[in-house]
Amino acid sequence: MTEIDAKTDALVPAWLFLPDIAEALDIEVTRVRQLVKEGQLIAVRREVRPGEKILQVPAAFIDGDKIVKGLVGTLTLLRDDGFTDEEMLEWLFTPDPTLPGTPAQALSENRGTEVKRRAQALAV
Numbered sequence: 001m002t003e004i005d006a007k008t009d010a011l012v013p014a015w016l017f018l019p020d021i022a023e024a025l026d027i028e029v030t031r032v033r034q035l036v037k038e039g040q041l042i043a044v045r046r047e048v049r050p051g052e053k054i055l056q057v058p059a060a061f062i063d064g065d066k067i068v069k070g071l072v073g074t075l076t077l078l079r080d081d082g083f084t085d086e087e088m089l090e091w092l093f094t095p096d097p098t099l100p101g102t103p104a105q106a107l108s109e110n111r112g113t114e115v116k117r118r119a120q121a122l123a124v
Contacts, residue, residue, distance in 0.1 A: 003045045003053070004046075005086070008089050009044075011090060012093050014060070015058060016056060016057050016058075018056075024064070024065055036055075039072075039076065042057065042058070042061070042085045042088060042089060043055045043056065043057045044086075060092075060107075063108060068108050069107070069112060070107045071107055074103070074107065074115055074116055074119050077119040083122075091119075098118075103119075
């Protein structure tokens, strides 16, 4: 679990608290923490009130009652390429005119193959 800089934080349009994710996925909060620990989700400490930082996950990673299709594989590819959590968030939420949109948007629109292809190309 990472802290991110303001630039990366500003790229992510919306965030969810872990209990909200647990409710959406119909699992315990401890299981959400396990998903983060296993690298299936990225959680970062964000300041919600002055001096109070709480773990949050980008809302774009959750699609109704499940994790966005293709996200876990994409995170694995990026992690294998040596990306930090902050670098992964920056890549996922930075607009890519060739997609178009951001990789996170493409994943939510079921265009995971395109996203994974780009992630694999980063390793070359």
